[in-house]
Amino acid sequence: MAAREGSLVAAVLEHSGRLDKEHLGARVGRLSRRVEELKGEVCTMINKKYVDFLPSMRGAEELVTHVEGLANNIDQLKAHIENEVQQDLNVAGAEFTELKQQLEKDTLVLSVLKKLQEFDTALKEFHSALLEEQYVTAAQQLEKARSSLRLLESRKGFELKILKALGKELIVQTQNIIYHLWQEWQKLVVWKLPPSKGSSSLEAVVLSELHLHTVPAQDLDSAVPPVQPVLQALAVLGELHYKLKDFGHFLLQYILKPLILHPSLEPVSEEQPDVFILRFRSQELALDEASPMEVFEKIQLVFEVLQKYLLNVPLEQPGEGRVILAELLGELIWEELSDCLIHNCLVKSIPTNSSKLEQYKEVITSTEEFEKALKKMQFLKEDTTALLKYACNVNSHFANKKCQDVIMAARNLMTSEIHNTVKITPDSRVTLPELPDPGSGDHLKMQRASELPSGVVNLGSESRLSPLTLSLPTCRISSSVQQLVELAYHTLLEATASTDLCCLQLFNCVRDIFQLFCEVVPTYHRENLQKLPQLAAIHHNNCMYIAHHLLTLGHQFRYSSAGVLSSVAVTFVDLVPAFRRLGVECFLAQMRVQKGEILERLSSARNFSNMDDEENYRAANKAIKQVLHQLRRLGMVWQDVLPVNVYCKAMGTLLSTALAEIVTRIVALEDISAEDADRLYSLCRTMVEEGPQVFTPLLEEDKNKKYQEEVPVYVQNWMTFKELMIILQANLQEIVDQWADGKGPLAKEFSAAEVKSLIRALFQNTERRAAALAKIK
Template sequence: MAARAGSLVAAVLAHSGRLDKEHLGARGEVCTMINKKYSEFLPSMQSAEDLVAQVEGLADSIDLLKAGIENEVQRDLNVAVAEFTELKQQLERDTLVLSVLKKLQEFDTAIKECSSALQEKQYVTAAQQLEQARSSLRSLESRRGFELKILKALGTELTVQTQNMIYHLGEEWQKLIVWKLPPSKGSSSLEALVLSELHLHTLPPQDEDAAVPPVAAVLQALAVLGELHSKLKDFGQLLLQYILKPLISHPSLEPVLEEQPDVFILRFRSQELALDESSPMEVFDKIKLVFEVLHKHLLKYLIVNQHYVQGEWREGFELMEGLAQEAAVFRSVSPPWDADVPLEQPGEGRKEGRVTLAELLGELIWEELSDCLIHNCLVNSIPTNSSKLEQYKEVIESTEEFEKALKKMEFLKEDTTALLKYACNVDSHFANKKCQDVIMAARSLMTSEIHNTVKISPDSSVALPELPDPGSGDQVEVARVCRLLPSGTGSVGSESRLSPFTLCLPSCRISCSVQQLVQLAYHTLLEATASTDLCCVQLFDCVRNIFQLFCEVVPTYHRENLQKLPQLAAIHHNNCMYIGHHLLTLGHQFRYRSTSVLSSGAATFVDLVPAFRRLGMECFLAQMRVQKGEILERLSSARNFSNMDDEENYCAANKAIKQVLHQLRRLGMVWQDVLPVNVYCKAMGALLNTALAEIVTRIAALEDISAEDADRLYSLCRIMVEEGPQVFTPLLDKDKNKKYQEEVPVYVQKWMTFKELMIILQANLQEIVDQWADGKGPLAEEFSAAEVKSLIRALFQNTERRAAALAKIK
C-alpha cells in the first residue's frame, strides 16, 4: 500500500515539471506574436493608409483633367472631323469629275482617230478606236448616281460611227466577194445553176501604189466589230446553196477555175454525158477542189478571236498574259494594232486566240454539208448486194482522205469524223438500206392488183432461188441427226414410199404479186446467209416484218374489193394459204446456212402460219356469208312456195329458183380454176346446201298442199336436182368435172333430204309408209316423224287411210 502511494507522488511531480516547461514555451510564443503585431504590422498598415489617401487625391485630379478634356478638346475634335469629311467628299467629287472628263476625252479622241483612220481606209485602227470609245462610254454609263445628258448624244454618235464603219466594211466585203447568181434565186434547175459564179477579188494588186486596203485588214476589222460571223454565215449559206450542194446533187456539174490578174472566178460547166449518180470519190474531189481554191484565196487568213482583245477595249476582259511577246504582230504603240500589219500572214505560227477563216466557216456549214454528203452521196453508194461490200472499201479510203484534206486546210477540227464514221459503219447501213428497199418493194407488191394471177400446181416449177448446199459442218450436223433415228426407219420399201406430191399445195391460182413477194423473201434470206451476223439477223427480221406487214396492209388496202368481188376473196384465200405453206419450211431451209444465232432454232416462221391461214379463211368465210345472204334473199321472194296453183306465185317461185341457180353458176365460173378443187367443191356444196335447206324448210312448213301445188313444187325441185350439180365445175375440162358433179351428195348435206322431199310430193300414202319403214327407211334418215306427219297432213285429206298412215309414222 505504502509503495503504491510513493509511485503516485513521483508521477505527479514528474508531470508537474513537464507542465512548467510547456508553459514557459507558450509564454515565449505569445511574446513573439505581440512583437510582430505591434512592432511590424501596425507601421506598415499606417503607410498603406497613407498611400490610399494619395491615390484618392490623384483620382480626384484625373477626374478634373477628364472633365477639362471633355469640355475643351472634344469640341475642337468635332470641328476637325467635320472639316475632314467635307474635304474627303470634295476630293471624291473632284476625282469622279476628273475620271469622267478623262473618259470623255478618251471617247472624243477615239472618235476623232476613228474618223481619221476611216478616211485613210485603215479599217483595223478605226475599228479599234470604236471599241475603245465604246469601252469609255460603257464605263461612263456604269457609274451610278452620276448621269450626264451628254451620254445619250455620245451613244448616238457612237452608233452612227459604228454603222458608218460597218457600211464601209460591207462595201469592201462586197468588192472582195462577188456573187453572180441566176435570175431566179429559188430555181434549182441545172440550167439555172450553171449561171452561178463566185468572183474573189482577194488577189494582191499589181500596182503597189493603189490605195486598196489589204484583205486581212478588212477581215480583221469585221472581226473586231463582231460582224465577221454574220458575213461568213451569209457567205457559207450561199456557198452551200449555189456551189457545194449542186456539186453533190448534180453529177453533170463540174467546177471550172479561172484566174485573172485581179480576180479569181469559180463557175460551173455541165457535162452532157453524165451518170445519174456521182460516186463519192468524184464528189469528194469536186468539193475538195472548191475548198482548196477558197483556202488559197480567202480562208487561209488568221484572225484574232473577238474575245482575244485587250481589256481596255472590252470591259470585263483582263489583259491576257503573253500579249507583250507578240510584238512582231501587235506593236506596243498606240494604237495597239497597226493598220498596216493587222493579221498574221499565212504560214506563220498560230498563237493562242487566233483562228483561220476556214475554221470559222467550217463551224458554220460543216454540219449541214456533212448531212448533205451523207444523204445525197454516201447513202446512194451503199451497195445493195453483199457481194459488193468489199468494193466499198474504196469509198471508205476516199472519205478518210477527204476528211484529212479538210483538216489540213483547218476547215475541220481534228476530232471531227462524222463522214468517216458513217462510211465505216457500212454493214449497218447496208442492212438498213437493204431492209428499206425490201420493205418498199414488198409494200408495192401488196398494194398491186390481186386479180393478176398465176397457176400453181404440185408439178409446176416456181421461180425460187436455188439454195446452196450446206457446208461441211452442216453435213456433219445432218448426219448426226440421221444417226439418232431408230434402226429400220431409214430404209423404206418402194411399196411404202410417199407420193412426190405429198404435203404439196394443191393446184390453184395465186396473185402474181404474192408469188413475187415470196420470191423476194427467199432472195432476201439468201442474201442474209452471205452477210455478217448483225446484217443477217436484221435481214431475217426484215423478212418477218414483210409477212407481218402483209397481214395488216392487204386486208385494209383491198377491203372493199375483197368484200364485193368473190373471185378476189378466193384469190386472197389462196394467197394466204400459199404464203403459210412456204412459211412452214422457210426457216428450216436456211437454218444451216445462217449465223449461229439463227441456226440454233430462232430462224423460224412457223408461228406466223396460223395467222395467215386464219386471215385467208376469215376473208373467204365472210364472202361465203355474203353469198348465203344473197341466196336466202332471193328465195325470200318465192312467197314461201305456197299456193302454187296461183300462176303469179308459181312464177315468183320459179324466178327465185332460177336466180339462185344463176348465182351459183356465176360463182362456179369465177371460182373455176381459182380455188383448189376440194375447197371449190366444199364452198359450192355449202351454198347449194343453203338453198336446198331453205326450200325444204319452207315446203315442210306448209299446212295445205293441193295436188296441183304438189306437182308444181315437184317441178321446181326437179329443176334444182337437174341443174344443181351442173354448178360444180372446178376445172376447165368439162369431162373432168363430171366426176365432181356425180359426187354432189358428198358435198351437199341436204341433197338426199331434198330428194326424199320430192318423193313425198309425188308419192301416195302407202309409198310414204314404205319409205319410212318403221323408222328404218331412207325417209327416216332425212326427216323426223313430226316433219313427215306434217307433210302427210298438208298433202292428204283427213281420211281413215291418212289416219292409219299417220299411226305408222312414229
C-alpha cells in the same frame, strides 16, 4: 481661269504647322463649287456636240485642258490633306473626313468627265481612220468609245439625256462603218447568180459564178482594198459571223451542193491579173450518179482554190485569239455540208448486195483522205470524223439500206392489183434461189433437209410418200404474192452471206414483211375483198400459199447456213396460224355475203304457197332461177381460182343453203293441193337438175372429176331435198314404206313431226291418212 485655280491650291499647300480647318474648309468648298461649274460647262459642251450638234470644237478643247489641270491640283490637295489628317487625327478627325469625302465626290465627277473626254477623242480618231480607210483602227476606236460609254452608263446619278445622245451617236457610227465594210466586201467577193434565184435545176446552177478580187494586185495603186483589214475590222465589231454565214450559205447553195447533186457538173477555175473566177462546166456524157471519190475530188478542188485566195487570212478573234478564216467557215457550214454528202452521196454508194461490200473499202479510203485534206487546210478540226464514221459503218448501213429497199419493194407488191394471177400446180417450181448444200458431214442436217417438200422422204421401208406430199393443190394466186415470197427467199439468201449483225437484221426484216402483209393487205384492199368474190378467193389462196412456205422457210436457211442463223431459233412457223386465219376469215365473210343474197332471193318466192296461182308460181320460179344464176356466176369466178376441194365445199355449202331454205318453207305449208304438189315438184326438179352443174369439172380438171361426181358429199341437204321430192309425188303407202318404222331413208332426213305435217298438207282427212299418220312414230 487656270491661274486662279493654281493660286488657290498653292495657298493651301503653303500653309504650315497646325491647319486652320475653317480656312481649309473654305478653300475646299471653293474648289468643289469650281468642279460643279466645270461639270456644267462640260455637260453643256457635250449637249451642244452630241444633242444639239453645234460646232463647238474649240471650246471643247479648252475644257479638256481645264479638266486636266483641275484634276492635277485636286490630286496634290488630296495628298496634302491626308498627311495633315495623319498628323493631327485626334484634333479634327471628323472635320477632315468630311473634307476628304467631298474631295472623293469631286474626284468621281472628274473621272466621269474624263471618260466623256475619252469617248469624244475615240470618235474623232474613228472618223479620221475611216476617212483614210484604215478599217481596223476605225473599228478599234469605235469599240474604245463603246467601252467608255459602258463605264459612263454604270455610273449612277449622271445625266441620262447625255448618255442617250451618246448611245445614238455610237449606233449611227457603228452602222456607218459596217456599211463601208460591207461595200468593200462586195467589191472583194462577187456572186454572179442565175436569173431565177433559188432554182436548183442544172440549167440554172451552171450559170453560177464566184469572182474573188483578192488576187494580189500587180498595180500598187489599185483601188481594191486587201481582204484582211476588212475581215479583221468585222471581227473587232463582232459582225464577221453574220457576213461569213451569208457567204457560207451562198457557197453551199450555188457551189458545193450542186456539185454533190449534179454528177455532170465539174468546177472550173480561172485566174486573171486582178480576179479569180470559179465557175461550172457541164459534161454531156455523165453518169446518173457520181461515185463518192469523184464528188470528194470536186469539193476538195473548190476548197483548195478558196484556201489560196480567201480562206487562209489570219484574224484576231476577240476572246479566241488568232485563227484563220477557214476555221470559222468550217464551223458554220461543215454540219450541213457533211449531211448533204452523206445523204446524197455516201448513202447512194452503199452496196445493195453483200458481194460488193469488199469494193466499198475504196470509198472508206477516199473519205479518210478527203477529211485529212480538209483538216490540213484547217477547215476541219482534228476530232471531226463524221464522214469517216459513217463510211466505216458500212455493214450497218448496208443492212439498213437493204431492209429499207426490201420493205419498200414488199409494200409496193402488197398495194398492187390482186387480180393479176399465176397458176400454181403441185409439180410447178417457183423461181426461188438455189440453196447451198447443207453438207454431207452432218447427218442430222441431211436428214432434215431431205424432209423438205421438194423431196421424197424414205419411211424406212418399201413404202414411200408421194412426191406431192405437203405440196399445194392447183390454184391461182396473185403474181405479186409470188414475187413477195421470192423476195423473202432472196433476202434470206443474202442474209446467209452477210455478217452476223447484218444477217439477223435481214432475217427480222423478212419477218416484218409478213407481219406487214397482215396489216396492209386487208386494210388497203378491204372494199374490193368485200365486194368481189373472185378477189376474196384469190386472197384466200395468197394467205395459204404464204403460210405453206412459212412452214419450212426458216428451217431451210437454218440448215443451209454456217453463220448465226444456224445457232438461233430461226423460224416463221409462229406466223402460220395468223395467215391461215386471215385467208379463212376473208373467204368466210364472202360466203356469208353470198348466203345472204341466196336467202334474199328465195324470200321473194312467196313461201312457195298456193302454187296453183300463176303469179305465185312465176315468183317462185324466178327466185329459183336467180339462185341458180348466182351459183353459176360464182362458179365462173371461183372454179379456176380455188383448189378443187375448196371450190366444191364452198359451192356445196351455198347450194345446201338454198335447198335447206326451200325445204323449210315447203314443210311449213299447211295445205298443198295436187296441182301445188306438181308445181313444187317441178321447181325442186329444176334445182336438182341444174344445181349440180356448178360442179362440172373444167377440161384441165378431168383427173379431179371424182370431186364433182360426189355431190351428196358436199351438199349437206341433198338427200333431204331428194326425199322431199319423193314425198311430193308419193301416195300414202309409199310414204309409209319410205319411213319404214323410223328406219327408212325418209326417217334419216325428216323428223316424225315434219313427215306428219307434210301428210296433213298433202292428203285429205280420211281413215287411210289417219292410219298412215299412226304409223309415223
